[in-house]
Amino acid sequence: MAYIGTGVEYALHCLLWLVAPLEQRPSSRDLAEIQGVPPAFVAKIFPKLEKAGIVEASGGIRGGYRLARAPEDISVLDVVDAVEGRKALFDCQEVRGRCALFDNKPPKWANRGVCGIHAVMLHAEKVLRDELAKTSLASLTAGVLGKGIPSGFMSEVQTWFADRQAAREDARIVGMRSRSTTREDA
Amino acid sequence: MAYIGTGVEYALHCLLWLVAPLEQRPSSRDLAEIQGVPPAFVAKIFPKLEKAGIVEASGGIRGGYRLARAPEDISVLDVVDAVEGRKALFDCQEVRGRCALFDNKPPKWANRGVCGIHAVMLHAEKVLRDELAKTSLASLTAGVLGKGIPSGFMSEVQTWFADRQAAREDARIVGMRSRSTTREDA
Numbered sequence: 547m548a549y550i551g552t553g554v555e556y557a558l559h560c561l562l563w564l565v566a567p568l569e570q571r572p573s574s575r576d577l578a579e580i581q582g583v584p585p586a587f588v589a590k591i592f593p594k595l596e597k598a599g600i601v602e603a604s605g606g607i608r609g610g611y612r613l614a615r616a617p618e619d620i621s622v623l624d625v626v627d628a629v630e631g632r633k634a635l636f637d638c639q640e641v642r643g644r645c646a647l648f649d650n651k652p653p654k655w656a657n658r659g660v661c662g663i664h665a666v667m668l669h670a671e672k673v674l675r676d677e678l679a680k681t682s683l684a685s686l687t688a689g690v691l692g693k694g695i696p697s698g699f700m701s702e703v704q705t706w707f708a709d710r711q712a713a714r715e716d717a718r719i720v721g722m723r724s725r726s727t728t729r730e731d732a
Numbered sequence: 733m734a735y736i737g738t739g740v741e742y743a744l745h746c747l748l749w750l751v752a753p754l755e756q757r758p759s760s761r762d763l764a765e766i767q768g769v770p771p772a773f774v775a776k777i778f779p780k781l782e783k784a785g786i787v788e789a790s791g792g793i794r795g796g797y798r799l800a801r802a803p804e805d806i807s808v809l810d811v812v813d814a815v816e817g818r819k820a821l822f823d824c825q826e827v828r829g830r831c832a833l834f835d836n837k838p839p840k841w842a843n844r845g846v847c848g849i850h851a852v853m854l855h856a857e858k859v860l861r862d863e864l865a866k867t868s869l870a871s872l873t874a875g876v877l878g879k880g881i882p883s884g885f886m887s888e889v890q891t892w893f894a895d896r897q898a899a900r901e902d903a904r905i906v907g908m909r910s911r912s913t914t915r916e917d918a
Contacts, residue, residue, distance in 0.1 A: 548823040549735035550853060558849050559827045582830025622852055635860075637734040641745045644768025647888055655880045662875040663744050666808055667736060670863040674821075677856040689848035694841045702833055 553629045556583045557591050558686070561625065564601070565617045565687040566700060570711045571610030580706060591629055598628030607718050608711065617683035623675055635674065636667035739815045742769045743777050744872070747811065750787070751803045751873040752886060756897045757796030766892060777815055784814030793904050794897065803873065809864035821860065822853035 560577040572580075578588035592611060595601045602614040613620065642661050643652035660668070746763040758766075764774035778797060781787045788800040799806065828847045829838035846854070 547733075548820050550822040552823075552825065555822070555825060555827060555849065580832045581827060582832060583827055622849075634734050636736040636741070637738075639738065639741060641741060641767060641769055646766045646768060647885075647892060653882075655882070658879045662872050663741065663808075665875075666864070666867045666872070670860055673863045674856055674860045677859045678852070681852045686848050686852070689851070693844045696839075696841070699833075706833060 549633075549635070550626055551630060553587070553591055554626050556581070556588055557595060557625050557629050558622065558683075559583065560588055560591075561595070561600070561613070561620070561683055562687055562690065563703070564611065564613050565683050566703075568612075568704060568707055570707045571604060571608065571612050572707050572710070573610045573714075576610065576707060576710045579710075580703070594628050595625070598624065600624060600628055607715055613683070617687065618685075620683045621679045622681045622686070623678035626678060635671040636664065638664035638667070735819075735821070736812055737816060739773070739777055740812050742767070742774055743781060743811050743815050744808065744869075745769065746774055746777075747781070747786070747799070747806070747869055748873055748876065749889070750797065750799050751869050752889075754798075754890060754893055756893045757790060757794065757798050758893050758896070759796045759900075762796065762893060762896045765896075766889070780814050781811070784810065786810060786814055793901055796897075799869070803869035804871075806869045807865045808867045808872070809861055811869075812864060821857040822850065824850035824853070 556578070559581045560574070560583070563572065563577055563580060574589045574592040575585045577592075578585035592601060592603070596603050596611075596614075599614050600620055601611045603609065603611050638661055640657070640661065642663075643657050645652070645656065648656060659665075742764070745767050746760070746769070749758065749763055749766060760775045760778040761771045763778075764771035778787060778789070782789050782797075782800075785800050786806055787797045789795065789797050824847055826843070826847065828849075829843050831838070831842065834842060845851075
């Protein structure tokens, strides 16, 4: 399995739809469906993004998600850590102290400081994290827009989300009428 | 599971015993046992290191492993790749083309160039690999020696490996005599 998994991939793609201000607050299902990724998986990811302060949610029929801070202030690293937790590149087991010559009593010099192998891995992890911290949702979006998205595309997106919200509201009204009819019938 | 696993940790620790020239060629069991790591696991790792040109093996009772090239020319990255194969940091699934608005026919602009998210991950992977390539077995050893190993330690190590080889030779002679006796008895 890759170090940075599918959850991060889905989260980043879904979050990009929230970068340009929308009139609606899409649900996680809306975001999953516009992106063509599994809604049940995305529904589990968004509470993690909310907990990490990347999105904020509001409830109710018009409720849904929006970014909790400016897209310039949300890095790829923030999303990786939110979705996967802070996971180590390397899990040092302090093998150095186990040398047969130490006879189960490693001398002080053997365990002095951080193990040299662990230190290399920790430094590599820092370099990796620093790199992932350099790219924000804003810069990712600028890159996508730079690919030549047609001028009308973003208004199509807006319409798609508006239609979804309208459909939810209609479904709710129908649901209320149906419940009310059921009560009258009863 | 960590991205860089236990196999790499064991491999690096065992390889460090081969950096200072030894009179013997230790077996993978010798290396595992002096380091206090599981011999069966290490026995599976060394053929990978041999295939990658990091160690070379010779057979026979005095056979075993030595580094196949100078420790300055064997990087931590070489060992990671040898043990784990070249594994991706991120496995892009080309999610960008699945947008619901494309109706299963993504326009050319949508798939132009590398996906922006994938590009960030590829760059981070390159930075990580470049970092792991900077440290060699020689520099790792210099770091360990810098921790103040007592002057007599390396000759103890030499004696330990020599005793192991002598024990193997004795066992072989006993085995030969025993087979020969069995034949005479038969």
